[in-house]
Amino acid sequence: MINTTWLRSFCTLVEVGHFTRTAERLHMTQSGVSQHVRKLEEQLGAELLVRQGKKFSLSDTGEKLYASAQDILLALSNLEQSVGEDSPYEGAVRLMSPGSVGLKLYSHLLALQSEHPKLIIDFRFAPNTDVENAIAESAVDIGFMTSKSTLADVSCTPVAQESLLLVTPASVEEPEWDTLMTLGFIDHPDGSHHANLLLGANYPEFQHSNLFPRKGFSNQIGLILEPVSMGLGFTVLPAHAVEAFQRPEQIKAHRLARPVSETLYLCALRKKAFQRRIETVIAEARRWL
Structure with a gap:
């Protein structure tokens, strides 16, 4: 599998056309850029650059690699961006609670979704045992229970009476x-x-x-x-x-x-960090409980 760091260095070099300026753009040394290109050539078993003193041109293999690498690097960049995004008002939040709590919260959470249409509320009504099992199996993000969970993987924090x-x-x-x-x-x-x-x-x-x-x-x-x-x-x-x-x-x-x-507990999978949209829903739930 081609190392994407080497590939990015190679493509930047092709675009900049100069080893020193490529090193400056990538915050590397010039020898580091050269090493990345050399490792790519060794891995592919083909010459990528035709070197002419301090200048270079692309070999046929280099041309093919550069053309294909653009889509790959763009896709990786988009993937990094989408995975890295953590909007407080976008995405689905799956939660579950006993019926009484659900009757109290559901309309308020729907009002929150009306304000932020990209926030999707997925609310299920269920007894305590079903709530804790769903949390343990990662079938929901958070749950509310009227008794503390007996499962080691489920943490419970009292939030209301x-x-x-x-x-x-x-x-x-x-x-x-x-x-x-x-x-x-x-x-x-x-x-x-x-x-x-x-x-x-x-x-x-x-x-x-x-x-x-x-x-x-x-x-x-x-x-x-x-x-x-x-x-x-x-x-x-x-x-x-x-x-x-x-x-x-x-x-x-x-x-x-x-x-x-009865004490009402906010329950979630132990040691799992909340995404910002889940924190938004938790804050809104606490507001009304």
Whole structure:
């Protein structure tokens, strides 16, 4: 394989037509330029220059090499430039989070993309385990999780707190234990976990969410509050999911005597530096969390 440094020296020499001025342009010694040309000739097994004292002309092989090298060096230059570019507002950013966080962030990140159309937001909603696996496999650039990763390759930094809320139909003024038992529980993928955290801290009668009659289930974060709004049951959800519900007058979010929050972590592949566009998205996410 031809050494591109030697090739660049040869092409510059052809363009400048003088060893000393070539050395000055390349910040080399004249003997260094001569050595590069000689190494190329040895590698190709052919004379590139026809030397005439201090002057030279190109041999047939030299002519062919110079003609072909222009495209090669231009392509290398373009490659270096494209790889070296690190715009804060261009390129795709792949991120993943649980649904509640996604409901909070997605519209704001789309607004950021509207301001900078070359910035592409690729946002996936997924539970914590899927988020950490995607990060470990480099399927996403960053993720948000509501628990620290157990994988050694995934680093997690706390960035925010999100309150858990008891949500009932709007008609419920005081969520007494008997009232909850009568309503029944609208479950979701994190329903048992959230209920254990919030209800366990506030109701001495609580042992497990299975105590409540199960009145429904949804794995779509935007739909979990639909049955609650219709009076079919209650649930426990993170605050961002509650705030995103389009008909807040049909539900009631209760902040209980002993508040419970989940820590939100920014997670990424350990020891991998962020590109500037990823830093842009992280800064925007922090702004709204």
